[in-house]
Each structure stands twice: as structure tokens, then as C-alpha cells.
Amino acid sequence: MGFKVDHIKKEKKEVASLNLDSFLKKEITFGGNSFSNKKKEAFYTELFVLLQAGLELKDALDLIEKEQKKETDKKLIRSLVKNLIEGKNFSETIKEKKEFTTYEYYSIQIGEKTGTIENVVKELGGYYRKRNEQRRMIMSALSYPIIILSTAFLAVLFMLNFVVPMFADIFKQNNVELPWITQKIISLSNFFKDYYWIYLLVLLVVILFQKMNKNKLWYQKWITSFYLKIPFWGNFIRKIKIAQFTQAISLLISAKVPLLNGIQLTQKMIDFHPLKNALITVEKDVLLGKTLSESIRKHTIFDAKMVSLIKVAEETNQNQIIFERLTNQYNKDIEYQSKTLSTVLEPIIILILGIVVATILIAMYIPMFKLSTIIG
Template sequence: MSIQLPQKKATKAVPKDSTKTSIWSFMNRDIQFFEPKFGIKKKLVLYGQLETLLGSGLDIQASLELIEQSFKKKQDQALIRGLKESIVKGKSLSESMAELGKFSIYEQYSVQIGEETGRLHLILRDLSSFFEKTLSYQRQLTGALAYPVFVLSFSVLAVLFLLRYLVPMFSGIYGRFKQELPSLTQMVVNLSGWVGVLMPYLLISVLLLIVGAYSQREKLWYRKMMGWVLSHIPLFGGIIQKVYLSRFCQAMALLLAAGVPLLNALKLVQQMINFYPVSSSLKKTEQAVFQGAQLHEVLSQFDFYPPQALALIKVGEESGKLDMMFERLARQYTEEVDQQTAVIGSLIEPVLIVFLGGIVAVILVAMYLPLFKMSTSMGF
């Protein structure tokens, strides 16, 4: 049996993996906010239903006809219909997937292995499991980042609103009395004046920053910089690292368990995970392993991989159970991410609320302080 990894020339029409459509597109493409036309959730449904139907004895054509009816959107139905029509013309499922250009090389290669080994329904089960876990990783990451980002953004908008509209109303009233304002009040009034002047430029700068980041997202320097930034965010850097470690370990476990050679597995995972610390290290690792180096020895050269993970990978290489060790690591990191996000979420919520309340309180006290001072001087 000969299983060939799809070559670059043959997959020229295949777009990048749908998991690379960004939740924070200006930060990292692996984290999704808006799912692509045929994204992770839909692939999870496709592979799960196809595995169930094939396992029940239906042929692939009849299975795809039933799956087509389960999708509501016409574009999704057209995609499944395209797979079915290509198979009717005599092509294999993996060839049909490559022809449509909506599936990653990892998916094509996995299905090709299933077809040539007679284990297609098992490979489909693995693909369904992979996308289920990928969706879980994304939810973990967005769950860790979404709430703090939302609260901080709301805080900034609330403060800008107070400084831009509320403070000028009070300062106009106090200006009629022609009295010296308390230091705190004067400082807030001056800050309000600066905000009024700089706000248009601030909004334009933020817009240009987002557009510039989106246009540069493919560049090496940008990917390297954002990889470093995401890995060093206070409190969340460690969680982000473990999310990608879990994705790496889960992908390696599925590929190795399916019988994919280690070199091919490393090449495929590079294409699946666009996070720079992972993809760049795997590219160098693939070259070193090809020259005869041990996987754990090469990975130990990169700070991204913890010593505990390297120790288990070493045991897996020596025992011939590398896929089981990667599966164990994936479960371990997933559990750690769940625990850490729960703890940080419970701690950061009151901190952010107190922070926002404190800023608003300072502004309000500063605005009412002259009134208190005037009432005191008048003997009330």
C-alpha cells in the first residue's frame, strides 16, 4: 500500500484550513469569531453523520444524499451535492474533497488513508472527534479572553463618554462662577479637554491599526510578533500556550493513531496550526527528525514545550506508544485550561467591576467636589 501526502502543486486550489478564519482576525487566525462558509461546526456534523451512516451499512452516495437534506443553507447543500456528484463520476471521496477546495490537506490525507486501508468509518470518527475538540479549544480560548476584553472595552467607552459629554457640562457651569477649581476637578477637566481634541484622531488611529493588522496578518514579522504577544499576556499567556499545546498534541495523536508516519504528521500539523511558536518549531523539527534526530530532543530546543511534555514524548518514543502519550497530554492540557479559565474568571470579574466603578467614582467625585466646597464656604 502506498499513501502519498498531497503535494503542493496538487493542492494549489485548496484554500487554507477553515480553522484559520479568525475570532480575533487581527491577532491570530486560528481563533474564530465568525465561522467561514463551511467551518468547524459544519464539518463536525458532516463527519459525524457520515461515519454513523457508513457504519450502519449505507453506501457513500446514499449517505451523502441524506446528509445533504440535513443542512439548511443552500450553499452547504451544494457542497455536499458536489461531493456526491464527483463520487458518482468515479472519483474517491478524498479526490472529491480536493477538487472542491473546501477541505484542508489534513482532512484529504486522513480520508485517503481510510479509503486505502478499509477503515474509512474509523477515520471519519477520528475527524469528527478532532473537530469537536478543536471547537472546544476555541471556546476555551474565547471564554478566557472574551469577558475581560468586553469589560475593558466597555470601561474605556464609559470613561470616554463621561469625559467627552458629562464633564464639559459641569465645567461650563463652574466657569460661570469664576472660582478656582479643586486640583482633582481641574485635572479631570483638563483631561476632558484633551479627550475632546484627540478623540477623532484616536478613533482613526484604532481603525487604521485594525486595517493594517488585517492586511499584514500573513507576513512573517506580524505572525512572530503576535505569537510573542499572545504568549506573554498577563494571566492569559499561559492559557493560550496550553490551548495550542493541546491542539498540537490532539492532532499528533489522531494522525499517529491512524498510521501516518511521523514526518508526514509533523508536516500536516504545521498546516493545521498557524500559531507561529508551533508552526515555526515544527518546521525545524521536521527537518531535524528527517536527519535522524529524536522528536523530544528537537522540541526541547524550543521554550514553548514544557519539560513535562517532553518527558512523556520521550517515553512514547522509547515505548512505541507515541500516539497514546500525545492523547494523554491533550487531555491533561484541556483539563488544565478548563480549571485555569474557571479560576481566573471568578477572580477577574470582581476586579474589573471594582476597577470600572472606581474610575467612574473618581470622575463623579471630581465633578461634585466644587459643589461641596461651595456649600461648605457658604455655611450649609
């Protein structure tokens, strides 16, 4: 049993009013609500086990609610049970809660209408498990470089604010002629001491600008285009988004959703503009009778490997298997690239830090040699 295309398009208007950040965005920006992705993984995994054991949905939620440690989580699940008692569907109760995404709502709604709710819940548990694994990989890749970069910034800040002014006073008292590089470093130090508030103001403006415009189309176009142009990082981000797309399609196909409807639903959870824009075009092409492999071939965001495997899936009618295979391959690529990213960033940051510190020290010590000659 599938959904009609017209029905899907009508429901797009309803979901637009929810004002929810999509799941994918929460993964790249590492944000989220109190019911985190880690909790969702445990929630859907436990719910699947209980449903498979023969419990009714209400009873399963009651047991899960008793296991929660935080009162906010207990209250959330208790409200789900209350809505079920009032006669609402599980998908309707999910839709009303800001803790759950549009993607979860549609997935569970599909499970209810096709009689595959257990399978959908199981796949959602796996979905969030992979998202959490992906998040851990990225955090592991970036945590050490960020610590090094922060330490480097504080070290340079300390030198400009304390060390350089101390040397500058010594040179001034002894009328030492300063070389060009020393003059520039001292000027930079003085500028920072006098106008440090400008840096803070610029930082505040950037943060506010990002928060005010993050949901606007023009900003999403610009920021995603900027990300993709960054060497190595752009390809890394692209693979993350493609992996999320293939995993979503795999989940929907396993719930007996037609491929076209799966593409339409996946658009709702994607805010990565190049991919979202490509899927809109793909949907139009498929409606005109083109195959999926033909439709995605003309979009550069999809690589040749993906096009070839999807063509095989269409010829052998094994869409779910192929999309699962693609997801696994992309996740392995992401894991490898995250390790490579960490390995590459660390020496680069250390090298830059060394050059900056060495430049400041050389700029300070050249006049000191002159000063020692004068005193001698």
C-alpha cells in the same frame, strides 16, 4: 502503508496556492466560513455512523444532504456527491472546496490510501468536537469580562461627554479655582469631544493593518511573540496550540501515518509561528536520526511533562495512547485556566472601573465643595 517524505514535500507547493486560513487560526480568532466547525462535527459524526452501517460514501452523503436545513449546506454536499459521481476521490472534492481545510484534505487522503477512511472520519468528528468544546470554554471565560469592560467603557464615555462638561460649565460661571486633577479630567473631556474622530481613525487603521498583514511572516512572528509575553494569557494560548498539535498527531497516528509524516502534515495546519518553527526544526532533527523527545526538548514551547511522556511512548511503542493522553491533559488544563481567567478578570475589571469612575467623581466634587463654601 505510509507516505514518502518527498511526496509530502511536493504536495506542500500545491496546497500553498489554496490561500486558505488554517483551522487553528480560525479557532483563536473565532472566525470561519458558512460551514462552521459545529456543522463539521455533525457532518463527520453522521458520515462515520452511515459508513459503519455499510452505506457507500455517495449514498451516505445523499442522506446527509437531505438532512441539511440551509440551502448553502445542501448545495455544498450536493457538489461533493456530484464530484464523486464524476470519478473524483473524496479528498479531491474536499480540496476544491474553500469550506474545508488543508488538514481535512490530507487526513481524508491518508484514509483513502490506507483503507482507514471510516476511522479518519470518526477521528475528524472527535477532532472538531474537541475544538468546539475548547471554543465554548474560551467564550465562557471571556464573555462576561468583555460585557463588563464594554459597559465600563460606555459609562466612562458618558461621563466624559456629558457629566464632566456640565460640571465644567458650572465651575466656569462661578469662577471656581480648579485643582490639578479636575483640570486634567476636563481637558481630557474637551479633547475627546473635539478629536473623537482620531480614536475612530486609529481603530480603523488597526483593523485594516491586521487584515492586510495577518498572513505575513513578520506579523505572525511579532503578534505571537506579543501574545506569549502577556502574563497568564500567553501560557493559556500556548497550551491551546499544543493541545491542537497533540490531537492532530493522535489522529494521524490512528490513521497509520508514520510519526515523521504526521509532523510534516501538522505543519500545514499551524500558523502559530513559535510552534510551526519548532516543528520545522524537529522534522530536520528526526530526519537526522534523533528521537522525537530529544528533538522537542530544546524548544521552550514544549514543557517537560510532554517531553517525558513522549520518551515513554518511544520506549513502549504506544505513540497514539500517549498523544491521546497528552491531549486530554492539555484540554483539562485549558478548561481549568479558562475558568481561572474568568474568575481573575472579573474583579480586576470591576476594580479598574471603580477607580476610573471614582477618580472622575472626586475630580468633579472637590470644586463643588469649594463652590458650596463660597455660596454659603
